Amino acid sequence: MDILQYESKIWSTADLLRGSGIKESEWPSMMMPFFALVMIESRLVRMFDQLKEEIGEEAIAEMDKEDLYDLIRDNGQGYNAYLFERNLTLKDICKNDKTFDLDFSEYLKAFDGETKDLLGVDVNNGDKFLDIRGVIDKLKAKKVLMGYTKDWSEIDLRPFNNSEITTLEEHIKRKWADMSAETAGEQYTPGDIIALISEIIASKIEESNQLLTIYDCSCGGGNLLFGVEDKIKEKFKRFTATYGQDWNDALYAMAKIESRFREDSKIEYGNTLNDDKFSNEEFDIATANPPYGVDWKGYRKSIEDDKTGRFHYLPSVGDGQLLFMQHIISKLNANGLAVVVHNGSSLFSGDAGSSESNIRKWMLDNDLVEAVIQNPTSEFFNTGIYTYLWMINKNKAPERKDQLLLIDASKKFTPLKKNRGDKRVEIDETNRLEIVEALTRFEDCDFARKFSKYHFYYNKQAIELTNPDEDGNTFRDHLPMKTKRDGSEERAKSENLTPVSLTDGETTLREFEVTEFDKEQYADLGEAFDQHWKPWVNALDYKEQPLVVETKSARYHFDNDRETIVKTTKVGEEALGCGKIVVKATLKKKTKKLPERIEITVELTPDTQKDYEIIPFDPDPVTNRSNIEAFMAKYVFKPFVYLDNVVGSEINFNKIFYRPEGLRSVGKILEELSSLEKILASQELGVFE
Incomplete structure (x- = not known):
C-alpha cells in the first residue's frame, strides 16, 4: 500500500474548516493536533500488535492485566487507557454521538502525562504545544467538533512503518507550509534539499559498527533531522541516534511525538542559543536550517553573558544565523561533519572587522569549511531567494587542507509541473548526483571552482590622504x-x-x-x-x-x-x-x-581625509605588505600615510560565477530593425487607407 493515498484523505478533513468560515491560514494550527492524535493512536496500536507477535497471543491473554499495561508503558512510546484497558479507539468513540463529548474528553485524558502535555490536553499557563484544547473549543463553537473528529478517526495509519508515516507527515507539512510561514512552514525544508544534504553526508561516511549521532539545533517538526536519518539508513546498516531541539511549541511537539517511535531519538524543548539542552554532548553529524534574518535582541543579555565559549563573535542583533553556525561547529566532535542551510547574508554581510566578517574568517582560519553550494532560487515554499549549503568538516582530507570548493547549483534543477507556494523547482536525483560527484572530485568543472581559502580574504587598508594644491604642495x-x-x-x-x-x-x-x-x-x-x-x-x-x-x-x-x-x-x-x-x-x-x-x-x-582601499590578501606577511605597497603606488596619487589594516573575509558567488549575457550580432540587430520598419510602414499605410 502507498501511504500517500492518505494525503488527499487527510487534506479533505479541512473541508469542514472551510465550510465553517475558518481562514485557510489557520488550518495548519487546527489540523496539526489531530494529525498528531491519529498518528499516535495508530503507532500505539501497531506497537501493541507487534508486542503480541513477539510474546504470543496466548501469553498475552494469560498475563496479569497490570503487568501487561506496565509492559506497554515500559516501551516508552506512550500509553492510553482507553486503547489498552477499554479497547476503544477514536473511531469507536465517534460511533455514538450521544456520549461523544464525554468519551472524547476522557479519551484525551487517558493518555500518559507527556502525550497530554505535547497535545495540549490540559492547558495551564505554561506551554500549549499543539494546543488541542484550544482547537476543540473553536470547533465546538462552530458546532463541528464531532464531524471533524470523525473525519480524522477514519484515517488508519497502522499498516505503515515509521519511515512511511514520516514521508506522509512531510507531504502534509509541505501543504501547511504553502499556506502559512507562521506555522509548519516556518522551518520546513523541501524533500529534494533533504535528499541532497543526505547524499552529501552519505558521501563522507562509511559502513561501521559504530553508532552515528545526528544533531539538529533548530529541528522544527523534525523533517530535516529524521529525513537525513532515513536516507542514511537506506544506504548504510549503521545504527543511528538523532538529537534535536526547538522552541516553537507546535513544531517541537510534532518532532517529539515522532521521536518516541524511533529506536534512539531525543528531542528537547527550548532555545538552543541560550539554553542548550545537549551542552555536554558532541555529535558525528549536524544538519540544520536555522531561521533567516531573525533577531536575537530578546535574549541578547544571555548570549552576551554566555560562558560556554561557543560564540567567538556576536553578529548583528538583527540576524542570528551566524550564532547558530558557531553553535553547530561547537557541537561537532573531532571528526564531525555538518551541512547547514543559510541565506546569502552569512556569506558576505558585514565589512572587514565586523563580527560577521570575523566569524567567516575564524571558520576559514581553522579550515572548517570544505564547500559551499548555491541552491536554485524558488526552492523553498515561503521564499524565492537563493539559499546555500555550508559544508563544515572538522576532518578534511589532507589534500583538501586550506582548500574550499564553491558549487554553483543554481541551474541544477527541473521545473515543477505545479508550483507549491514559492517553490517552483526541485533538484532532481540526476542533478543531486552531479552535485555530489563534483564535491567528491573536488576539482574545477563548469559549475564548480576550487580555491585556496585565502582567496576569500582581503585587506581593508586604511590610509590618511593629504590633499595637495594645484602645484602639488600641502x-x-x-x-x-x-x-x-x-x-x-x-x-x-x-x-x-x-x-x-x-x-x-x-x-x-x-x-x-x-x-x-x-x-x-x-x-x-x-x-x-x-x-x-x-x-x-x-x-x-x-x-x-x-x-x-x-x-x-x-x-x-x-x-x-x-x-x-x-x-x-x-x-x-x-x-x-x-x-x-x-x-x-x-x-x-x-x-x-x-x-x-x-x-x-x-x-x-x-587637508586630510581618511580613505580605505580593498586589496587582495596573501597569507605571507612580507608578500602581503609588498602587494599593498604595489597597489598604492599604482592607484593612489596623493600623499598619504598608512593607518590600520584589517583583514576581512567574504564569499561572493556573483563575482566568481557571473555570466554576462551574450551580445547579439550586428547582423541580427539590423535584421530586427528591418522587420520593425516593415511593420511600421504597413501600419502607416493602413492608417491612410
Missing part, C-alpha cells in the same frame, strides 16, 4: 618638526594662530576670550554658547566664505582657485599649500584664577 610641509621622546622627529599636527581679528565677510570678531553676554536674551554664558557662539563657529567655512584670520604679523585666507592657504605679510603673499583653517569655540569652566569663559581658537592643519 600645508604639512610648512609644519614645524618636533622631537619625540625616543629622539626621532615628526611633524606637528597643526599650527595654532593667535588672532587679533577674524572676518567671515559679514562679522568681524576681535574678542577671542568671551566672558560677557546679553542677559536679556540668554540666561547665562552657557546658553549664549549653545545658542549663538557654537552655531556661528560651526557655520564658518573657509572654502565657502571670505574667511580672513589676522594676527599681529600676518593675514591668512584660503584661495579656492589655487586650493591653497595664502599668508600675507608686509613682504608679500606666500602660498602655504592645501590646508584647512579650523575655528573652534569651547566653553571653559570657572577656575580659581579665571572666570567662566568662551575661548575662540584658530589653527591651520593639513
Whole structure:
C-alpha cells in the first residue's frame, strides 16, 4: 500500500474548516493536533500488535492485566487507557454521538502525562504545544467538533512503518507550509534539499559498527533531522541516534511525538542559543536550517553573558544565523561533519572587522569549511531567494587542507509541473548526483571552482590622504618638526594662530576670550554658547566664505582657485599649500584664577581625509605588505600615510560565477530593425487607407 493515498484523505478533513468560515491560514494550527492524535493512536496500536507477535497471543491473554499495561508503558512510546484497558479507539468513540463529548474528553485524558502535555490536553499557563484544547473549543463553537473528529478517526495509519508515516507527515507539512510561514512552514525544508544534504553526508561516511549521532539545533517538526536519518539508513546498516531541539511549541511537539517511535531519538524543548539542552554532548553529524534574518535582541543579555565559549563573535542583533553556525561547529566532535542551510547574508554581510566578517574568517582560519553550494532560487515554499549549503568538516582530507570548493547549483534543477507556494523547482536525483560527484572530485568543472581559502580574504587598508594644491604642495610641509621622546622627529599636527581679528565677510570678531553676554536674551554664558557662539563657529567655512584670520604679523585666507592657504605679510603673499583653517569655540569652566569663559581658537592643519582601499590578501606577511605597497603606488596619487589594516573575509558567488549575457550580432540587430520598419510602414499605410 502507498501511504500517500492518505494525503488527499487527510487534506479533505479541512473541508469542514472551510465550510465553517475558518481562514485557510489557520488550518495548519487546527489540523496539526489531530494529525498528531491519529498518528499516535495508530503507532500505539501497531506497537501493541507487534508486542503480541513477539510474546504470543496466548501469553498475552494469560498475563496479569497490570503487568501487561506496565509492559506497554515500559516501551516508552506512550500509553492510553482507553486503547489498552477499554479497547476503544477514536473511531469507536465517534460511533455514538450521544456520549461523544464525554468519551472524547476522557479519551484525551487517558493518555500518559507527556502525550497530554505535547497535545495540549490540559492547558495551564505554561506551554500549549499543539494546543488541542484550544482547537476543540473553536470547533465546538462552530458546532463541528464531532464531524471533524470523525473525519480524522477514519484515517488508519497502522499498516505503515515509521519511515512511511514520516514521508506522509512531510507531504502534509509541505501543504501547511504553502499556506502559512507562521506555522509548519516556518522551518520546513523541501524533500529534494533533504535528499541532497543526505547524499552529501552519505558521501563522507562509511559502513561501521559504530553508532552515528545526528544533531539538529533548530529541528522544527523534525523533517530535516529524521529525513537525513532515513536516507542514511537506506544506504548504510549503521545504527543511528538523532538529537534535536526547538522552541516553537507546535513544531517541537510534532518532532517529539515522532521521536518516541524511533529506536534512539531525543528531542528537547527550548532555545538552543541560550539554553542548550545537549551542552555536554558532541555529535558525528549536524544538519540544520536555522531561521533567516531573525533577531536575537530578546535574549541578547544571555548570549552576551554566555560562558560556554561557543560564540567567538556576536553578529548583528538583527540576524542570528551566524550564532547558530558557531553553535553547530561547537557541537561537532573531532571528526564531525555538518551541512547547514543559510541565506546569502552569512556569506558576505558585514565589512572587514565586523563580527560577521570575523566569524567567516575564524571558520576559514581553522579550515572548517570544505564547500559551499548555491541552491536554485524558488526552492523553498515561503521564499524565492537563493539559499546555500555550508559544508563544515572538522576532518578534511589532507589534500583538501586550506582548500574550499564553491558549487554553483543554481541551474541544477527541473521545473515543477505545479508550483507549491514559492517553490517552483526541485533538484532532481540526476542533478543531486552531479552535485555530489563534483564535491567528491573536488576539482574545477563548469559549475564548480576550487580555491585556496585565502582567496576569500582581503585587506581593508586604511590610509590618511593629504590633499595637495594645484602645484602639488600641502600645508604639512610648512609644519614645524618636533622631537619625540625616543629622539626621532615628526611633524606637528597643526599650527595654532593667535588672532587679533577674524572676518567671515559679514562679522568681524576681535574678542577671542568671551566672558560677557546679553542677559536679556540668554540666561547665562552657557546658553549664549549653545545658542549663538557654537552655531556661528560651526557655520564658518573657509572654502565657502571670505574667511580672513589676522594676527599681529600676518593675514591668512584660503584661495579656492589655487586650493591653497595664502599668508600675507608686509613682504608679500606666500602660498602655504592645501590646508584647512579650523575655528573652534569651547566653553571653559570657572577656575580659581579665571572666570567662566568662551575661548575662540584658530589653527591651520593639513587637508586630510581618511580613505580605505580593498586589496587582495596573501597569507605571507612580507608578500602581503609588498602587494599593498604595489597597489598604492599604482592607484593612489596623493600623499598619504598608512593607518590600520584589517583583514576581512567574504564569499561572493556573483563575482566568481557571473555570466554576462551574450551580445547579439550586428547582423541580427539590423535584421530586427528591418522587420520593425516593415511593420511600421504597413501600419502607416493602413492608417491612410
